[in-house]
Amino acid sequence: MEIVCLDLEGVLVPEIWIAFAEKTGIPELKRTTRDEPDYMKLMQFRMDILKEHGLRLADIQDVIATIKPLDGASEFLGSLRELTQVVILSDTFQEFALPLMRQLGYPTIFCNSLKVSEEGMIEGVSMRCQDGKMRAVEAFSSLGFRTFASGDSYNDLSMIRRADGGCLFRAPRTILESEGDLEIAEEYPELLGKIRTFIENG
Amino acid sequence: MEIVCLDLEGVLVPEIWIAFAEKTGIPELKRTTRDEPDYMKLMQFRMDILKEHGLRLADIQDVIATIKPLDGASEFLGSLRELTQVVILSDTFQEFALPLMRQLGYPTIFCNSLKVSEEGMIEGVSMRCQDGKMRAVEAFSSLGFRTFASGDSYNDLSMIRRADGGCLFRAPRTILESEGDLEIAEEYPELLGKIRTFIENG
Numbered sequence: 165m166e167i168v169c170l171d172l173e174g175v176l177v178p179e180i181w182i183a184f185a186e187k188t189g190i191p192e193l194k195r196t197t198r199d200e201p202d203y204m205k206l207m208q209f210r211m212d213i214l215k216e217h218g219l220r221l222a223d224i225q226d227v228i229a230t231i232k233p234l235d236g237a238s239e240f241l242g243s244l245r246e247l248t249q250v251v252i253l254s255d256t257f258q259e260f261a262l263p264l265m266r267q268l269g270y271p272t273i274f275c276n277s278l279k280v281s282e283e284g285m286i287e288g289v290s291m292r293c294q295d296g297k298m299r300a301v302e303a304f305s306s307l308g309f310r311t312f313a314s315g316d317s318y319n320d321l322s323m324i325r326r327a328d329g330g331c332l333f334r335a336p337r338t339i340l341e342s343e344g345d346l347e348i349a350e351e352y353p354e355l356l357g358k359i360r361t362f363i364e365n366g
Numbered sequence: 367m368e369i370v371c372l373d374l375e376g377v378l379v380p381e382i383w384i385a386f387a388e389k390t391g392i393p394e395l396k397r398t399t400r401d402e403p404d405y406m407k408l409m410q411f412r413m414d415i416l417k418e419h420g421l422r423l424a425d426i427q428d429v430i431a432t433i434k435p436l437d438g439a440s441e442f443l444g445s446l447r448e449l450t451q452v453v454i455l456s457d458t459f460q461e462f463a464l465p466l467m468r469q470l471g472y473p474t475i476f477c478n479s480l481k482v483s484e485e486g487m488i489e490g491v492s493m494r495c496q497d498g499k500m501r502a503v504e505a506f507s508s509l510g511f512r513t514f515a516s517g518d519s520y521n522d523l524s525m526i527r528r529a530d531g532g533c534l535f536r537a538p539r540t541i542l543e544s545e546g547d548l549e550i551a552e553e554y555p556e557l558l559g560k561i562r563t564f565i566e567n568g
Contacts, residue, residue: 262448270473303506306505307476307502
């Protein structure tokens with residue numbers, strides 16, 4: 165049996181924090197790990213901004229519900245789920261992902277979760293495990309799956325390289341240049357084609 | 367993050383071979399591991415019967431598509447996927463499960479697969495791994511998930527006992543008697559309630 169592991173942001177949906185920042189007009193929330201490489205510092209910064217603006221989880225989820233998956237993502241995922249098993253591997257939070265998962269037909273997603281106060285304010289994060297994407301691919305492999313992985317970021321490289329098959333999807337030029345040995349796809353039909361070939365070669 | 371692992375047959379859908387036997391009027395296909403405990407012998411018997419009747423995989427899938435999920439299963443699964451991640455753990459075959467997964471909104475399913483000839487006849491089986499249900503629960507646990515498992519058969523007991531939480535669902539009297547220490551549920555609202563409690567206790 166095969167299993168396809170997909171990154172979420174940049175592959176199926178837009179970058180959630182950036183889209184959220186644009187929707188709410190809070191530009192500070194466009195800050196990413198490129199600006200603040202220390203992830204826990206970045207999350208603390210984000211939570212402080214959310215608190216300043218009095219934004220509870222429910223308010224954030226209402227905004228995220230207005231973010232649409234990338235054009236063609238739903239149809240791509242639908243075609244893929246006819247062919248094989250799919251799990252989304254992401255560093256986002258379950259509570260943020262939910263409004264998007266509803267739009268995508270609830271694919272299984274392995275990510276992290278938020279700590280939320282009784283008043284509904286985000287108090288902290290609960291990181292599921294270290295290097296979650298690669299470890300998930302390893303776990304599926306140990307369960308007898310042939311694994312295929314695809315993503316667009318630096319944090320997808322270890323899972324793509326660990327999987328039996330894989331490719332970059334709409335990766336930025338810097339990654340395409342430094343990881344020139346990896347296969348690439350820019351559009352969903354191309355990605356679906358590579359996955360079909362991977363399945364047939366099994 | 368939590369993950370709920372559910373058995374398929376008897377929990378979300380009817381016993382596939384029995385339903386298939388009834389739909390096609392081929393009573394020999396009602397034979398189960400209760401009659402033939404050697405699983406590979408049983409599968410060979412089944413494949414021989416299918417060949418005798420000239421039934422290709424496509425014909426079998428057409429019949430399976432007329433099998434409906436158990437009453438309330440779709441709604442239960444819908445409610446569950448709003449709350450947590452769900453993976454179906456089954457010993458069935460991906461190709462048999464697909465017509466049912468379509469009706470259930472394509473939940474992720476870990477099962478086995480068939481070897482199919484170019485003419486579309488079932489030639490053999492490809493078993494993904496030994497003790498797949500328990501090993502999947504262990505794998506999820508190693509990835510930082512709190513695990514909940516539920517099923518109705520002897521082959522579900524190891525995953526139910528290995529998981530952080532779990533219960534039997536509509537199990538037969540013999541299992542209820544021999545596994546009297548396990549929690550039980552008979553209806554979906556009861557099962558959903560146990561899962562909600564498990565999540566809240568996290």
